[in-house]
Amino acid sequence: MRNRPSSVHPLSIEEVFVLLQQIKEVIQEYLAYSSVVRPIIFWNLTGRCNLSCQHCYNSSGPDLEADTELSTKEALSFIDDCAELSVPVILFSGGEPLLRPDL
Structure with a gap:
């Protein structure tokens, strides 16, 4: 794992609480427009990438x-499971998803 900038500091408990409260308020505001609550999946298909960006959270x-990646069979099974659960959106991310040989 590469080194992160030294200017990054952990949040205090109080800061985390304030941040969580703000997130809760935003979620409640947007859910007010929908009577259906279903998960959106953000799937990091791979950790492999052509680059090594300092800002990359992954x-x-x-x-x-x-x-550590799912096999093709496991990945397709996961997508089938999501469909059965009526997951409306799967966002494929990574790394660089196109580095998978099966895509």
């Missing part, structure tokens, strides 16, 4: 192995 990079 710590992706070109030297990562694929050993």
